[in-house]
Amino acid sequence: MKNVTDSFVSLGDWPYAGSFAFNTDILATNPINLSVVLGVLIFFGKGVLSDLLDNRKQKILSSIRNSEELRAKAIEQLEKARARLRKVEIEADKFRVNGYSEIEREKGNLINSTYENLQRLENYKNEAIQFEQQRTINQVRQRVFQQALQEALETLNSCLNSELHLRTISANIVMLGVMKEITD
Known part of the structure; x- marks a missing residue:
């Protein structure tokens, strides 16, 4: 613990940077170690990096191919859907026209x-x-005939003797029978 606190205390002893300058001391800047580390990284990392880049390139190319295939399929389906839509619109127009003519x-x-x-x-x-008129006319005829007959009978009864009276009644009965046959 003492080492940790000593390191913080020693921070206060550092000199302030007054200006910017290059350090030309090769051993202090350690360029040899850095070049060795970079060389090893480039030598061994080159294969890994190229493999990663090749894998990424292949994935991107396959994604592009898949996208192109999906795009082509989507365009084909879109054209089929448009064709079906046109067909349905034509049929709808036919039904509409037929429907209007059917309604008319x-x-x-x-x-x-x-x-x-x-x-x-x-x-x-x-x-x-016409039936009611005919029935009414027949009823009126019968009443008129009955009234005329009654008046005639009353006149005859008051004016005639019994023999004439019997002949008149017989003639009237015959006439009534004939009239009844005519009306039936």
Whole structure:
């Protein structure tokens, strides 16, 4: 521990650098040791360094080749996707056009069927009106005929004797039978 504290104490004894100068003493700067160490490093490190650089170069080249292959595959897939997109767009346009024409066709069919239904309903309405008119006319005829017959009978009953009365009734019965056959 004393050596450590002595080294700090001795730092205070160092002279301050006043100016910058080269040390030309060969033994003090130790260039021989440095050149030997550098020579050994260059001699033995050259192979290791060249191997490292060659490995790195090979990795970079293989990465570039892989990247080029991936790029080529990506371009190929992109072209295929674009072709599929164009095909799908064409089909979508066809469906859109066919869809619009189908909608128009269905619209026309719906309008036609609605018109036909309206015509049918109009015919049913007209037939019902004619039936009711005919029935009403027949009812009015029957009432008028019954009233006329009643008035005629009342007139005959008041004016006629019993023999004439019986002949008139027989004639009227025959006429009623004929009229009934006509109306049926």
